[in-house]
Amino acid sequence: MIARGFTDPTERIEKLKRVILDATPYVESERAVLVTEAYKETEGLSPILRRAKAVEKIFNNLPITIRDNELIVGAITKNPRSTEICPEFSFDWVEKEFDTMGSRVADPFQIPKETAKELHDAFLYWPGKTTSDLATSYMSQETKDCMGAGVFTVGNYFYGGVGHVSVDYKKVLEKGFRGIITEVVEAMEKMDRGDPDYIKKLQFYNAIIISYNAAINFAHRYAEKAMAMAASEMKPERKKELLQIAKNCMKVPGNGASNFYEACQSFWFLQCMLQIESSGHSISPGRFDQYMYPYLKNDPTIAKDFAQELVDCIWIKLNDVNKTRDEISAQAFAGYAVFQNLCVGGQDEEGMDATNDVSYMCMEATAHVKLPAPSFSIRVWQGTPDEFLFRACEVTRLGLGVPAMYNDEVIIPALVNRGVTLNDARNYCIIGCVEPQCPHKTEGWHDAAFFNVAKVLEITLNNGKAGDKQLGPVTGDITTFTSIDDFFCAFTKQIQYFVHYLAEADNCVDIAHAERCPLPFLSALVDDCIGRGKSVQEGGAIYNFTGPQAFGVADSGDSMYAIQKNVFEDKAMTLTELKNALDANFGEPIHRTCSESIDLKDMTTEMKVYEVVKKILSTSGSLDIAKLTDEVAAMETTPKSYGSNDYLRIQGLLNKTPAFGNDIDEVDFMARKCAQIYCKEVENYTNPRGGQFQAGIYPVSANVLFGKDVAALPDGRLATKPLADGVSPRAGKDVNGPTAAANSVAKLDHFRASNGTLYNQKFLPAALAGDKGLQTFAALVRSYFDHKGMHVQFNVIDKETLLAAQKNPDQYRDLVVRVAGYSAQFTVLAKEVQDDIISRTEQSF
Template sequence: MISKGFSKPTERVERLKRMIVDAIPYVESERAVLVTESYKETEGLSPILRRAKAVEKIFNNLPITIREDELVVGAITKNPRSTEICPEFSYDWVAKEFDTMGARVADPFQIPKETAAELSEAFKYWDGKTTSALADSYMSQEAKDCMANGVFTVGNYFYGGVGHICVDYGKILRKGFKGIIAEVIEAMSKMDKKDPDYIKKQQFYNAVVISYSAAINFAHRYAQKARDMAAAELNPTRKAELLQIAANCERVPENGATNFYEACQSFWFIQIMVQIESNGHSISPGRFDQYMYPYLKEDKNISKEFAQELVDCIWIKLNDINKTRDEISAQAFAGYAVFQNLCVGGQNEEGLDATNEISYMCMDATAHVKLPAPSFSIRVWQGTPDEFLLRACEVARLGLGVPAMYNDEVIIPALVNRGVTLRDARNYCIIGCVEPQCPNKTEGWHDAAFFNVAKVLEITLNNGKVGNKQLGPITGDITTFKSIDDLYAAFKKQMEYFVYYLVEADNCVDYAHAERAPLPFLSAMVDDCIGRGKSVQEGGAIYNFTGPQAFGIADTGDSVYAIQKHVFEDKTIEMDQLKAALDANFGHTGVNTVSTSNNNADVTEMQIYEAVKRILSNSGSIDISEIQSRISSEFTSPKTTVSGDFDNIRRLLESTPCFGNDIDEVDMVARKCAQIYCFEVEKYTNPRGGQFQAGVYPVSANVLFGKDVAALPDGRLAKTPLADGVSPRAGKDCAGPTAAANSVAKLDHFVASNGTLYNQKFLPSAVAGDTGLQNFASVIRSYFDHKGMHVQFNVIDKQLLLDAQKHPENYKDLVVRVAGYSAQFTVLAKEVQDDIINRTEHSL
């Protein structure tokens, strides 16, 4: 027998899990109040010293919480699975949602009235002082227009702190925070006062010492809390646990860890402290099995069972961290996503297999806990043991959507192509959703923007217009195009225009973080910030990138191929017929209908919505009568009548061969469309001296931003979801999982070095038993042999998901893969649930 199954979690782990599952997320105010008080007290200091003093105040005063049953302690919030607010980045969206955040469709948080009052008072200080306000002041109106019309968004870092990073956990486990302070003091002793950067470096070093001294005190506060709780504890077993917790917190992370338990506690303090300093998400643990294994290997006093329980407890704690976003962003990140990616397996720096005992323990922890976090990943290469891959497949067929799987044979060369050394590339980890980077040496700015490739195609088909607004350049009326090359030429020009403004917007936000929110605590755990005497936000890391990601690739490829085949090759559709059908949404309600009328009889709700959006995006202060007047003028101009059976046109388009069925002629079109985006992105550099690199993954933005895209030539109706990541369109990959994977592998994953995302969905019966498990592993090996970068699986029955929609109270524990992360199915917005349900179900 190949299948081993999984042991049961301990009763403690079950109780801790239930605390997370049953938790009601709250917004808390303590951090916002503390950071505001600190900034009021430090008006005359430099930005980085103000940050250090703010971190000091927070670490010294944030409430200390040890939850019942915990063995590994440390929390950002008093309530489980709740969130603090960081107003120094942005705050106005929170104020607007005081009364609605608790009832919104995606990721609701409760905000008690007293919390809202405390936040309101704190927010008064921040008007015009946030990183968001500074970034906005730098941006051109053209960039803002692009965002207002659904071409791209830079919301992650525009509204929040910089995240998407993996710090040097191993260094802290070895040297402790005292080792960081000692390293900084040594660097200060070697400074040359004649160096023109001397003053700024000195400020940075002082900021690090202040931050790390406060961080040591933060851990000591937990030690005292545990001692106080032990003194009042009547249960002798729990009393002993609390005393051991106190001893651990007294030692780490101030000093290096001496055993596996201390290493676990030290790891957790690092994980939460980085997120207390800044609210950037995707603070990813990286190669957990590599830096933790030496402490397990050398610990002769710990049992295998207790070591596993500690890892299970860390998995629970990773689910305790939560973040709130504005209502629109919450839809793009639906499912309380925090993206703490933890990776095991793969190669070491010497190119040898790195699998060890903790690699397997992490799989067991995932099976025990069965919660969305961490975003658990494995690395696979030709030297990966079969036992390791089969065990990963066993975890995957539990239906949790993890582990996500990554191909060393593609990612290592892709990183080397971006200037990463071979040794560093071999040591890559995964950040956030699917983004590779060299850990603790990289400021990657992954997830820097969502870029809607399908929207750019729509704009191309409308000669640069969105509605009546000339948003992009004039590239020609498509009815005059003589060949598919004319379309590609127009598409490339539009892409050049919109990528330029994407880069501008990202760089504006980049400058704002460097000027107003350098992060000394985070920076000291990233090479070579101490050596260079500057924060990661100012270019202190060895590797600096900016990684915007695209979505809508399959929609764009299928649409371009449909035009190529039906308009230019088979000549079954005239271009003006196609254009009329698209303008009419193939005759379906919800968008503009073609009419000869000079009145508003055929104006739809969608038209009015788009008109208002256009008017507001191009106007300052404007009253309702002016809006009414402009809407009237938009819809009283003569319309052109175009006859034709739009349903027949749509049926013909939908019968076109699609990406995802291993048809070279079709797949190469999708490849070319993706390359047009990727090659344009990589032309640019960022303020930190690094290169822009493209990714192709959506989080769940393919659903949200699909609402901004009109009908497409692949037969897709307006406002419906786009394809997720590099996956084929839902239901269109009908030649089986191997054919679908072969199509995806034909995309140029080497140039999409910021990551690609491929979802597959299997029926549980398809991977059942030993034969199913072996076939499952074979599909993965085959896809990676064809140079696919990443794949992840939902192994779940469609009927079960439909029942969970109807009876969510019975499925609180149901976890599914959304995009580059997993989430509890019942907390997702219905449209995201529907998108998951509608994905093609494969059998083997």
């Protein structure tokens, strides 16, 4: 028997989990008020010292919260799963949503009246003083136009902190914060007053010392609180626990940890404090199993069950962290995602397999807690034990979509190609969604932008125009083109043009962070900031990158192939016929189709309003409510028409053209080429921290949102429909089964997309049941990785997905049903048979 099953979580974990599940997320005001007070008091100081003083004030005054039943303490907010606000990055979107954030569809947060008032008062200080304001003032009009048209967005760091880093947890576990302070003091002693950067370095060092002393005090405040709670606690068992908590918090993270419990507490304080200093998400624990294992191994007295419970407690705490975003970003990142990526397994710096007991405990914790955090990843290489991979597959089968699996055999050489040393590359971890980096040596700026390759293709087809506006260069009327090379030539020029402005946008934001928000607490734990005497934001890290990610790759490749095949090879249509059909959206009214495929319910009207608002603003420049109502009403009543038969014929041919995802080389290489044009162009740019730009290919869920801005494409996709997800084939277009789809995806150049690629595969539970299911799973992973894919994660399909497939069969033709000796797909089965499969889907394991 391969499947081992999972033990039940303890009663404590069940209770803690219930708190998270039942929590109503709130916005809290303390941090915003404290940071504003600090900034008012420090107007004359340098930015780095102002940051340190702000951090000091927050750590010394943020409310101390120990929740019932906790063994590991440290909370960012009073209420579970709630969020603080960081107005130093941007604030106006919060103010705009004071009345609506509690009721919005994607990721609502409650803002009580009193909180809103405190935030409002704090915000009065900030206009013109945020990183966002500064970045905006640096950007050219052309860049802003590109963002307005939906070609790219730099949303994440434009409005918030950068995050996206894995710090030196090991150092804190070993030496404690006092060790960091000692290291800084030693560096200060070696300083030379003649050094032209002496003053800057001195400020930086002082900033670190201020921040870490305050951080130690933050932990001590927890110790005091635990003591006080213990004094009034009636239950002897809990009293004992609280006293132990107090003892732990007095010791760590100020000092090094000397047992597993202290290591867990020290880890959590650090993880929590990083997310108090800045609003950046994707603060990733990285190789948790590697730095935690020594404390387990050298703790002979700890009971195995208790050690597991502590890890489970950390998993719960990771779910207590929450972030709010503006309404549009909340849609793109729907699901309260914070992306604290934790990865286990893989090779060590010497190239030996590094899987250990903690790696397996993390699997167990994921099964016990079954909540979205952490973003759980495993590293796989040719030396990964089968047992470990089978266990990961067993976790996957729980249907949580984790662990995500990463291929050492691609990522290590990809990082080496970017100038990372072999040892550092072997030690990589994953940040955020899918981005590999060498931990505690990298400022990767991984989520630097979303770049819409499909939009650029649309602009190419319109000779540089987006709608009526000449946004890109004039690259030729496509009806005069005579080969697919002409298309690639024009497309490449457009990509070059837009990537140029993308780089400008990113660098404006980058400089704004360096000038206004250098982060002393974080920087002390990224090499070689202390050695260089400067913050991460100013180029203190050993490795510096900017990673803007593309999406819409499959859409672009399929469009190019459709042109190649139907126009140039089969001569089944002329370019003029194709262009007319695209301009007419194949005869379909555009707005009728805009929101069908968006998962969030009740979005329809909202989307329509969004479309209308954009339309009215683009023509009249101001918004008249009466006109808005009329337009939306007109949309509701526009009838569907099939248009002419010729549009239907053309769209039919395009829809039937083989698509990316079916393991057909000539088709797949078109997508590869489109991705490469983007990736190579991105590599030409450098950032102000002295690092290279490197591309990724993953969309989070922006492919749905940004699809709304893209017109009909030659792959048969209608205007406003979602684009392909990451490196995945277009929805429902991979009809040759999962191995064919995986082979196609592996044909992209994953080595070059070194900022990460994302591949989702979905399966019916029945295909993965039993021990054979685990072996099947593992074989799929090994085979995809043999073909040099970078990342894969499996979603086990639930009943809702199958119901959706019944309604929209064309979107779900990739769902395979396997029965002995039988040949067909789910979507061609009779409805009664589908119903039968659906009813059985929920109880397959």
